[in-house]
Amino acid sequence: MNKRLLVLWAGWLLPVAMAVAAPVAEVAGLSGEAHTGPAAQARALAVGDKLEPGADVRTGDKGRVRLRFVDGSTVVIGDRSVFRIEAFAGGRDGKPRQASLLLQLGLIGQTVSPSRGGSWTVRTPSAVTAVRGTEFMVEVGADLDTSVDVQEGKVEIETVDAPDKPRAKSLRQPPVLLQPGSPAMVCRQGGECVVAKSFNPDRMKQKQDRLSGV
Incomplete structure (x- = not known):
């Protein structure tokens, strides 16, 4: 490739890379x-x-960390948690938001801003x-079970297959x-979503306390 084409190629890649890498959340x-x-390179x-x-x-x-996303939504990450922003698009200038988050372990609390035609998935x-x-x-507890508590709005939840034991679609529990x-x-x-037997006001307060102070 000659130098002229190389310069043009680099000039095209730079704004694309900058657009792809645009920040979507701030530590608030x-x-x-x-x-x-x-x-190995944690900061x-x-x-x-x-x-x-x-x-x-x-x-x-x-x-504890409180993140503020570009669409105004916030996520508070509790102690002993592992969390990732898998994908986030839109949310600016009224554009529909497409958010995909991953909680591998620990606790998060979320206040999600409405988005016309958008989605927010954890x-x-x-x-x-x-x-x-x-x-x-x-x-998400140490046993990798997931518990969900709703304070406002609606949440649809469904289980996922165990990596080594995929289920036929007909055997999967419908979303709750x-x-x-x-x-x-x-x-x-790989199982079902059931009512938490250990749920009580004290347990709810413990979770809320783990998300307070930020």
Whole structure:
């Protein structure tokens, strides 16, 4: 390739790369220990840091992080959590938002701004939640079970197959719709979503406390 074409190629790639890597969230609050980046190159987060699609956040024993997304939605990541922004598009200038988040372990609380024609999805090892304009909490325990509590709006939740035991479509439980007043649900990988037996006001307060202070 001659130098002229190489320069033109580089000039085309640069704005594309910049557009792809545009930040979609900002660290709006922080308490305790929180890091981002690959384990070997992890760096401590600070208020004001910008995060792009693909960024992960890991919190310590007392770490908490509040992220503000470009569409006005917020996510609070509790202590001992592993979270990733898998994808995020739109949300600016009234454009429909397409958000895909991953909670591998721990607890998050979310306040999701309405988006006409958009979506907001949270994946865990054992469930997928899909919402449109709501406030809810998602927790993944050490056993990788997922619990979901809804404070406002509606959340659709369904289980995912275990990696080594895919199920036929006819054997999968239909999505469960949660709304305020619905009991907390627990979903098991490759299993079903059931009412949380251990749900009580004290347990709810414990979760809320883990998300406070940021």
